[in-house]
Amino acid sequence: MKARPFLRSPPFPGIARTVAAVSIVNDAVHDALAVPDSLLDQIAQARVGGTFWGHRRDGVKLVARAGCPFDGQGLGPAEIAILPAREPSRPVDPWSLLAQARSVHAPVEDELAIIGGLLGVPVHGPDGTVIAPERLRDAARQAIAAATYRDCFNGAVASAEDAVRQLADWRRHLDGNRDIAAASGMALWKREAMRRFLWDGDRSPPSFPLQRHCDGQGGQGDRWRSGPRAFLPICWKKPVRRPFRSPASKMVSYAPRVLAPH
Incomplete structure (x- = not known):
């Protein structure tokens, strides 16, 4: 499965992904420690990262990545969301999904775990233990550092902060269109x-x-x-x-x- 940047552009209709892309996965090693806490806070506030443009689902109390074990005792089927490992053609917005959840079950490097950590939702690993918040923030830093960033309007090199600002602008626009x-x-x-x-x-x-x-x-x-x-x-x-x-x-x-x- 081809890796995708954590901070990535929506699949705008009629626009090639390579044109709209604000990020590209890079094989080069970048210093994750250089990603500041302030950037993680900006991402959480803007609710960008992952498939933030996806549809919304209400009434969910437990979110799990497919293949990760969990105990759903006491919860109905509608209160549990199991998301596939591959990004579906009609993805869900993980930010709105996890904001209402009581727990997340996913590996530490998974986008669900990263977003859950940024939102302060308890994240359980495959072994069932709760992942420490700092480990989740480290995973977020590594995910951000694993990509290079570009201005999609002129192709110039950009920073992760620039990408967050652009994605946040798009999120506001898309959210405004939902009604x-x-x-x-x-x-x-x-x-x-x-x-x-x-x-x-x-x-x-x-x-x-x-x-x-x-x-x-x-x-x-x-x-x-x-x-x-x-x-x-x-x-x-x-x-x-x-x-x-x-x-x-x-x-x-x-x-x-x-x-x-x-």
């Missing part, structure tokens, strides 16, 4: 570009003609079913967040504003 149930009022030639722009890490919202209501299309669609203003078009007039830089180009675009009915 968009549907898009309407766009010309056909714009829809493909908007599909990519409104991607939330898991899906892109469906597009409808302006006159069609957003009936039952997830999110808040159910309460927008009545009236001629059931779903309003995207407004491009005012930016509501700081500029979002898409790896698709070097242009700076503003995040769209979706207007809710009055």
